[in-house]
Amino acid sequence: MSSSVLKVAKFEIVRQLKKPSFWAATLLIPLLIGVIYLISFISAESVETEPTFDENTKIAITDEAGVLSGAVPYVVDVDKEEGVQMVKDGEVDLYYYIPADFAESKKAEFYHISEGLEIFNNDGQILKMILLSDASSRVDELDALVLTGGYEIVDNKLARDGEDANALGKAIVPCFIGIVFFMFVALCGNRFLLTVVEEKENRISEMILTSISSRHLIVGKIIALLVLGLVQILVLVVPVLILVFCNRDNAMLAPILGMIEVEPLSICLSLVLFVASAVFYAGVCVFVGSLVSTARDASSFIGPAIIAMVFPLYFMQMFMATEPNLIVQFLTYFPMSAPIGLMLRNAFGTISVPEFLAGIMIVVVCAVIAIRLAVRAFQKNAINFNIATPKFARRKKT
Amino acid sequence: MVEVNNFRMAFDGKVVVRDLSFEVRKGEIFGLLGANGSGKTTTVRALLGLYQASGGELLVDGQKYNPESGKVTVGYLPEERGLYRKESVIDTMVYFGELKGVKDPLKWSQKYLKRVGLEDKAKEKVEKLSGGQQQKIQLGITIMNGPKLLILDEPTKGFDPMNRKLLMEIIEELHAKGTSIIMITHYMDEVERLCDRALLLKDGVARAYGTIDEIRREFGGKSLDEIFVEVYGEDYEQ
Numbered sequence: 321m322s323s324s325v326l327k328v329a330k331f332e333i334v335r336q337l338k339k340p341s342f343w344a345a346t347l348l349i350p351l352l353i354g355v356i357y358l359i360s361f362i363s364a365e366s367v368e369t370e371p372t373f374d375e376n377t378k379i380a381i382t383d384e385a386g387v388l389s390g391a392v393p394y395v396v397d398v399d400k401e402e403g404v405q406m407v408k409d410g411e412v413d414l415y416y417y418i419p420a421d422f423a424e425s426k427k428a429e430f431y432h433i434s435e436g437l438e439i440f441n442n443d444g445q446i447l448k449m450i451l452l453s454d455a456s457s458r459v460d461e462l463d464a465l466v467l468t469g470g471y472e473i474v475d476n477k478l479a480r481d482g483e484d485a486n487a488l489g490k491a492i493v494p495c496f497i498g499i500v501f502f503m504f505v506a507l508c509g510n511r512f513l514l515t516v517v518e519e520k521e522n523r524i525s526e527m528i529l530t531s532i533s534s535r536h537l538i539v540g541k542i543i544a545l546l547v548l549g550l551v552q553i554l555v556l557v558v559p560v561l562i563l564v565f566c567n568r569d570n571a572m573l574a575p576i577l578g579m580i581e582v583e584p585l586s587i588c589l590s591l592v593l594f595v596a597s598a599v600f601y602a603g604v605c606v607f608v609g610s611l612v613s614t615a616r617d618a619s620s621f622i623g624p625a626i627i628a629m630v631f632p633l634y635f636m637q638m639f640m641a642t643e644p645n646l647i648v649q650f651l652t653y654f655p656m657s658a659p660i661g662l663m664l665r666n667a668f669g670t671i672s673v674p675e676f677l678a679g680i681m682i683v684v685v686c687a688v689i690a691i692r693l694a695v696r697a698f699q700k701n702a703i704n705f706n707i708a709t710p711k712f713a714r715r716k717k718t
Numbered sequence: 719m720v721e722v723n724n725f726r727m728a729f730d731g732k733v734v735v736r737d738l739s740f741e742v743r744k745g746e747i748f749g750l751l752g753a754n755g756s757g758k759t760t761t762v763r764a765l766l767g768l769y770q771a772s773g774g775e776l777l778v779d780g781q782k783y784n785p786e787s788g789k790v791t792v793g794y795l796p797e798e799r800g801l802y803r804k805e806s807v808i809d810t811m812v813y814f815g816e817l818k819g820v821k822d823p824l825k826w827s828q829k830y831l832k833r834v835g836l837e838d839k840a841k842e843k844v845e846k847l848s849g850g851q852q853q854k855i856q857l858g859i860t861i862m863n864g865p866k867l868l869i870l871d872e873p874t875k876g877f878d879p880m881n882r883k884l885l886m887e888i889i890e891e892l893h894a895k896g897t898s899i900i901m902i903t904h905y906m907d908e909v910e911r912l913c914d915r916a917l918l919l920k921d922g923v924a925r926a927y928g929t930i931d932e933i934r935r936e937f938g939g940k941s942l943d944e945i946f947v948e949v950y951g952e953d954y955e956q
Contacts, residue, residue, distance in 0.1 A: 324786060327816045335805060523800030527859060530766050530794040531785055531817040703768060703798065 324532045328540025329547070332515070336548050345507075346552045350559050357563065378412040379446070385422035392454050400429070407431045416447045487669055489579035490586070494667035497590045500553055501663060505601060505629045507556075508549040512605030513618040513625070515541050516698055520613050525702035534699040538610075538691065542602045549598065589676055590666055596683045597659030601629060603690030604656070610697035628656040632664055639664040644671075652679060655686040719744045719779060719867055719898040720765065726773035727760050727922070735760055735922035738774070742867075742915075747889070747899040749909040749916035749930075751942075753950055757922035758902045759797055762869055766794060778867060791818070793865030797872045797902070799856050803845040807836065807855055810844060811862070818863035830858045834884060850878045857881075861888060868892055871902045886912075906942035916942075918949060925949045 336342045379394040382403050388395055394416075398406070403415045410433075417429040430444040456464035465471055516538070519525045528537060567573050608621045632639060632651045639648055644665070651661040652671070662679040665671035671679075720742035727735040735757040742748040750758045763769045765776045767783050776782070779790040802810050808827055815823020831837045834854045839847060844855065853876070861868065870889075874882050889912065893899060903909060909916055910930060918926040918933070926933045926945065937945045 322786070324817060327813070331809075331813045331816075335802075335809070339804075518802070522803055523796075523798045524802065526763075526768060526794065526796035526798060527800075527814070527856070528817070529768055529785070530792060531814060533784070533786055536786065699768075703763065 322536050324536045325540040325543065328532065328537055329543040332541055332544030333547050336511075336544070337551070342548070346555050349507075350556055353560065377414065379414045379416070380406055380412040381416045381418065381447070381450070383418045384420040385418045387418060387422060387451065388454050389458060391457065392450060394450065404431050407433060414443055414446065418447075489581040490583055490669060491667040492576070492580045493582060493587055494590045494663065497587070497594055498660060498663035498667060500557060501594055501597060501659065502630060502633075503556060504549050504553055504598060505626055507552050508545065509601075509605055509622045509626055510619065511548070512545055512602050513609040513622055514615050515545060516606055516609045516694075517612065517615050517618050520702060521615065529699070529702055534702065535695045538606060538695045538698055542599065542606060542691065542694075545602050545606075546598055549602075585673070586666055586669075589673070589680070590663060593659065593662055593666070593676075593680050593683065596680055596687055597663075600655070600659065600683050600687035600690055601625075603687050603694055607690050607694035607697055610694050610701055613701070630660055631657045632661040636664070639670070640668050642670055653682055655682060658683050658686075720748075720900070721777045721780075722761065722765065722774070723776075724774035725761065725764065725771055725776055727757070727764060727769065728772045733772075733922065735764075735919075738919075738922065738924055740917050740924065740927055742898055742900055744898055745893070745896045746914040747893055747901060747912050749913035750900055750902045750919070751904075751906075751909060751916055751946070752919035753904075756919040758919055759871055760922075761919075762794075762871060762900065762902065766792065766869070790867060791863045791865045793860040793863065793868045795856060795860040795868075795870045795873055797875065801844045801852060801855060801859075804843060806841050806843055807831070807847065808840040811855065811859060814859045815862050820862050823862070826862055827858070830862070834858070849876065850881050853877055853881050854884065857885060857888065861892065864895075865892070865897060867898045867900070869900045869902075872904065873901065874903065874905065874908070906946060910942055918945070920949055 380396045380398070380403055381388065381392070381394045382398055382400060383395050396403070400417045403412075403417060406412045407415045413432060415431040417431070419425060419428070422428060428447055430447065432443060452468060456467055459467065519528055564573060564577070568577055605625060608625065609618050612618045612621070635647060635651065638645060639661070641648070644652070648661070648665070651657040652665055652675075654661075658679055662671070662676060662683075666676055722741070723739050725735055725738040726733065734755075738757070738761065750761065752758050760769060761776075764771045765778065765783060767785075778792065781787075781789065783790075783792065785792070802813075805813075808824070808831075811827035811830075812823045815826060820826055828837065828840065831840055836847075836851060836854060839851065844852060847855070860870075868889075870885075873885055877885060889899060889901075901908070901913065913930060915929045916926070916933060917924055926936060926949070928936070930942070933945065934940060934942070937948065940948065
C-alpha cells in the first residue's frame with residue numbers, strides 16, 4: 321500500500337480521535353445503555369417482584385371459606401370490620417379477608433395502611449403464597465410439584481430428518497453481526513459523507529491534489545473511516561458483551577446464551593460480508609460527498625443512504641421464509657440492499673454457500689466501483705468551490 | 719521546465735483556451751497575464767493535472783505532472799486557498815510536509831514559523847489565526863518541499879504589505895536557487911520588476927509572448943499596463 325495512503329489515513333484517524341465531538345458521539349449510546357441498565361437495576365432493587373415478609377410483619381387472616389388448615393398461624397377469629405379496624409389501629413400490618421363464597425367469587429380482600437404514592441405494592445401476593453404453601457403441605461410431594469409448577473419443560477426441537485433443528489440458536493451470532501453492521505451504517509454515515517466535503521469547503525483541494533493523487537487521498541480517507549467506525553463499534557459492543565457475560569446466569573439470558581450454536585463457516589462468511597459491505601457503504605457515501613460542495617448539501621443524502629441499506633429489514637418476515645420470493649431475491653442481490661439482505665438470509669439459513677459467495681462478490685465489485693467513482697467525482701468536483709448542487713460532469717472555468 | 723503545446727480546453731462545449739503554446743525555462747520567472755476569465759488558472763490547473771485537457775500536451779520536466787512521481791517537486795499556491803481550520807498550525811504543516819515528501823517536516827515547519835514570527839502559534843488552531851497569519855502558513859506549505867517549479871496564482875491577492883514583502887523575499891530566494899516560477903498576477907509593476915518573460919492571454923488566446931522587452935517592443939515601447947489596456951480595450955472596463 322502506498323505510503324501516502326497511510327499518511328492520509330493516519331492524519332484522518334488522529335485528528336478525529338482528538339476531537340471531543342467524536343468521543344461524545346461514540347460514548348453517547350453506551351452511556352445511554354448504561355444509564356438505562358442502571359435505572360432498571362435500581363428499579364428492580366426497589367420494586368419487589370417477589371413479596372417478602374419477615375417475623376416482624378404482623379399478618380392477620382379471616383378465613384370465612386375455611387380454605388386454610390389449622391397449621392397456618394395468621395388465621396384470626398374476627399369479622400371483616402374488626403380486621404380492618406385492627407389495621408387502622410396498627411395491631412396488624414397486613415389483613416386478608418377470605419369470604420365465605422371464595423370458591424365462587426374467586427376473590428379475597430387485602431387491607432393495609434397506604435404508604436402514599438404506591439405503584440408496585442404486591443403484598444397481596446403474600447396470601448397466595450400462604451394458601452399455596454398450606455395446600456401443598458396437605459398433598460404428597462409429586463402433587464405439590466404439580467400444584468406449585470416448580471418444574472421446567474426442556475424444549476428439544478427435532479427436524480424432520482431427525483437432526484437437531486436449532487435454527488434460532490444458529491441465527492443468533494450472524495444476527496448479532498447484522499445488528500452491528502446496522503449500527504455501523506447508522507453511526508458512521510454522516511462522517512463518511514462529510515469526509516471529503518471539508519477539503520472543498522475549506523478550499524484545500526487544490527493544495528492537496530497537487531501534493532497527492534485523488535486516488536490515494538480517497539483510499540486513505542476510506543481506510544481512516546473504517547478504522548474510526550471500528551473504534552466506535554468496539555466502544556459500543558464491548559460493554560454490551562461484558563454486560564451479557566456478567567449476567568450470563570440471568571434467568572432471561574441464560575436460555576438464550578445456552579441456545580447459541582456457532583457455525584464457523586457461516587460466521588466467517590458474515591464477517592467477510594461485513595468488511596466488504598462496510599467498504600462499499602463508505603465508497604458510496606464518499607462518492608456522494610464528492611458530488612456536493614457543502615456539509616449542508618451532503619447531510620440531506622444521509623437519510624436515503626441509510627434507508628437504502630436497511631431496506632430489507634422492512635421485509636423481515638419474507639426473509640425468514642424457507643423459500644425466498646422475488647422481492648427477497650431482488651433485495652439479496654441489489655447492491656445497496658445486498659449487505660443486510662445477505663446477512664439476514666445467512667442468519668436464517670435460507671441461502672446456500674454458493675449463493676452467499678455470489679452475493680459477497682457483488683458487494684465487493686460494487687465497493688471497487690463506488691471507490692473508483694468517488695475518486696473520479698472528487699477529482700472532477702474538488703475545485704468547484706461555488707456550486708451548491710452536484711456537478712459531476714461539469715467543470716468550473718477560470 | 720514547462721512545455722505547453724497546442725493546449726485546448728473546453729467546458730460543456732465552450733472553448734476557453736485554444737491552441738496555446740508556450741514554454742517556461744529553467745530558473746526563470748514567467749508571468750502569466752490576462753484579465754479574469756482569460757484562461758490563466760485553467761492552464762495552470764491543466765498543467766498540474768487538476769483538469770484534463772481537451773487537447774494538446776502540458777509537460778513538466780518532459781512529462782505529465784504526477785504529484786507522487788517524485789521526479790519534479792512543484793509548489794502551488796492556488797488562487798482559491800484554504801487550510802484545515804480545525805487543526806493546529808503545526809499539525810497542518812507537518813501533514814502537508816509528509817504528503818510532499820519533506821524529510822523532516824516538523825523541523826522544517828518549526829524553522830519556518832520562527833522565520834515568519836509565528837513560532838508561538840504552532841499549537842493554535844488555524845481558525846484562530848488572522849487572515850495574514852494564515853497566508854504565511856499557506857505560503858510555507860507551498861514552498862516546504864523546495865520546489866523546482868513554483869506556481870503562484872495571484873500570490874499577492876489579499877496579502878497585507880508585510881506578507882507581500884515576505885513573499886517577494888521568498889520568490890527572490892527561490893529564484894536565486896534556480897527555481898522556475900510561474901506568476902499569475904494582475905499587477906503589471908510586479909511583472910516588469912520580477913519576470914524574465916511573460917504571456918498575455920485574452921479569451922484563451924495568446925496575445926503577447928516573449929521577454930518583457932520583446933513584448934514592449936512589439937507594442938511600440940508601451941508599458942505593460944498600457945499594453946494590457948490596449949489588448950483588452952473596452953472589455954477590460956467590464
